[in-house]
Amino acid sequence: MKIIRNGSRKTMIGAEELFSGRVLIDPLLFKPAEPSRVTCALVTFEPGSRTAWHRHPSGQILIVTSGHGIVQEWGKEPQEIFPGDVVWIPPDSKHWHGAAPHAMMTHIAIQEAVDGRSVEWMEKVGDDQNPAD
Template identity: 40%
Template sequence: MEILPKPASNKGPAHMFAGEVWFDVIARGEEPSQLRVNMVRFAPGAHTAWHSHANGQTLHVTDGRGLVQARGGEIIELRPGDTIYTPPGEEHWHGAAPDHFMSHLAMWEALGDGQEGPETAWGDHVTEAEYPKGQ
């Protein structure tokens, strides 16, 4: 058994996020594990760009109110305790509602042996027309 040191919080990079986003790495997927886990904190209105994960992603909301949308799907409101699974390759975005903070655990698997390509494929930012205002 080992207690791992807590790394410093990281600011979400502008090419991946709109608004103020901070994340803490909890699990890095070091061999033999492929599991990666981040605690992500979004300021009101902050959200990811469109993206997809080679091995899918699970989000578990821990605090606040958030939004998630798959490309072409409806926007879904998230509250504490909600868990969302996005299958491999499905483009989506997620983040805080316009007037609330939101925190979630983001869980996904690193690329395994024989898998090629990006673990996470980042796309365009969500447009003002796509992100709802004042929900």
């Protein structure tokens, strides 16, 4: 058993090429030991901030813990998400997620690595694609 104490890991700022706006990432696990492939993080989005388009080879689970957010799969309408909502994003589904325009949003993101990779990043979400106002 291993206990990872709150505050024992350094908060990271989301990379500008992967996120629009300010995003704080708190890893919740150390690099998983085989055979585990699960990674997860507590991710906080400032109002209107969001991920770039991306996909996960084994899919992704988002558990909204606070605020008001938006998630969208490629070719589908954006969906609002709120505390307590659990979002399942299927494997290889191109999508983005982030905070609503006038609210922060925090979620726990859980995904599995396949061949050492848990995410494939793509282009940023265009302002015309994001319901920012």
